[in-house]
Amino acid sequence: MPDPEYPLELSAREASRLASANPSTVRIIDVREPHEVEICRVAGAATIPMRQIPEAVDSLPRDQHLLVLCHHGMRSLRVTEFLRARGFEAVTNIAGGIDAWSTEVDPTVPRY
Helix, strand or coil, X not given: CCCCCCCXXXXXXXXXXXXXXXXXXXXXXECCCHHHHHHCCCCCCEECCHHHHHHHHHHCCCCXXXXXXXXXXXXXXXXXXXXXXXXXXXXXXXXXXXXXXXXXXXXXXXXX
16 A cells, blocks of 8 residues: 555645755656756756666665656656555655646746
C-alpha cells in the first residue's frame, strides 16, 4: 500500500511549496533531455535524462523526497513508477511538468 505521506503526484504549486519548505529533505529531479533543459529549468533541480535513470538508481538518495519533473508530466510519471517499483517510497511526480510550473509557480520560466 502506498505511503500517503508520499503521494504519486503533486501539483507544481504543491511541489514548489514542499521543496521550498524542506530544502534539505526534498530534491527535484528533472528527467528532460539536455536540449529541453537549455530552454528552461527549475532552479536547484538535478538533471538526469529519463534514459539515464536506470543507471543512476544506485546514486539517487533514498533519504530524501524525490519530486520528478519533465515537460508535461508523462515521462516523470513513468520515472516515478519505475523508481517506486525499485523500492523508492519517497518519490512523487510533479503533475503537468515544467509547463505547469511556468503557469502555477513561476511565469518567468519559458514555455515551449
